[in-house]
Amino acid sequence: MVTSRFSSVLTLALLVILISQLGCRAISRIGESRQSIAARRMSRQGLQAMHNGDWTNAENLFSDALELSSSDDRAHRGLAESFWQREQPEPAIKHMENAVRLSGNxxxxxxxxxxxxxxxxxxxxxxxxxxxxxxxxxxxxxxxxxxxxxxxxxxxxxxxxxxxxxxxxxxPDFPDVQMQAAEIYRVQGRYDRLLATLDRLQEGLGGIEIPPRVDMLRGIAMRQLGQHDEARRCFASAATRDPSNAEAHLQIAALCLDAGDIQSARESVDVAMKIDPIAVRDGRWIEQLENQPQHVAGHIQPASSITEIQRR
The missing domain is CATH 1.25.40.10 (Tetratricopeptide repeat domain)
Structure with missing residues (x-):
């Protein structure tokens, strides 16, 4: 009888302990769930702030979300973009790696x-x-x-x-990809395809400002297709829109050499030298000009005497 009563008491005690532990775990899960829900809400608010260009508020919201739940993939993603926008690639990449892992790829x-x-x-x-x-x-x-x-x-x-x-x-309207495709057409010498790609790019951009590189690529294609006047106009536009790039002046120098206008070629190379002396030296432009005979402007030099700088 005593043994039976002791067994019942022991069983009851074990049940109390088990129920207590389950209750603590349930309460803990409820707490974690509430934190996770709050973190998700902050992440959504952060993403909205990010899309509105309010990066400071967005970063604060993402940071607060991660304090509540370090497993919130959207908060990691948002902080990654915030750090990237502030030109801090290392923490940006670290947070994006966490976002990828937590999101299941x-x-x-x-x-x-x-x-x-x-x-x-x-x-x-x-x-x-x-x-x-x-x-x-x-x-x-x-x-x-x-x-x-x-x-x-x-x-x-x-x-x-x-x-x-x-x-x-x-x-179809993807400017970065269109530019990369155009660069490959340039290397392959497929100038008709290059021009068609640039035309499509410009149509897609509408009123948005066209990158100076578009003028450069169009000028290269026009020169190779024998449209020297149009090529010169394109290079002049590129030089005006991007004064820090010497290539446009060197392309104009190449056109001048095509026409036998040595003096104008020298003037363009002089301008390029002030912008990027290394590009001038790498293209051996000084040697080319020194080796040019003094022809009258308008006399066409053989194409083989001109460095094909657009293939560099």
Missing amino acids: DPKLVQRLGRMYFDVGRVEEANQQSLVALEADRYSAEVWALRGDCLRSQSNNVQALAAYHRALALQ
Whole structure:
């Protein structure tokens, strides 16, 4: 009888302890759940502030969210973008790595991490992320653009161009991709395709200011197609819009040499020398000018006597 009563008391005590532990765990889970919900709410507010351009408020909200829940992938993503916007790539990448891990390799975050890697020169890691992103989402123009950039960095222009075409099929107006495709057409000497790509780019930009590089590429194509007057106009526009770039002046010098106008070529090279002496020396422009006979302006020099600086 005593043994039975002792067993009942012991069982009751164990049940009390078990219920107490379960209750504590349940309360803990409720607390964690409330913190997680609050963190998510702050992250949503932070993302809205970020989209509105209020970066200071956004960063504060993301930081507060992570204090409540360190496993909030959206808060990590938001802080990554905040640090990136402040030109602090190392903490930006660290937070984006956490966002990718916590999100279960969300393809959009994988692509963004790959783009960050690429922009800081970590090309191999960017390449790996581009492949992971493609396995999850083959219908993202941004992922194909990243893939194309990685391939181009490996000098694989053929496959890079194919990747850019896939991106443009999904998003026809994609200026960064259109510019990269145009650069490949330049290297390949496919100047008609280059001009068609630039035309499409300009149409898509509408009233937005066109990058000076567009004028440069158009001028290169026009020169190769024998449209020297139009080429000169394009180079002059590029030089005006980007005074820190010597290439436009060197291209004008090349046009002057095409026409046998040595004096004008010298003047353009002199301007380029003040902007970028290294580019002038690398192109051996001084030697070229010294070796030019004094022809009358308008006499056409053989094309083989001119350095093809657009292929550099």
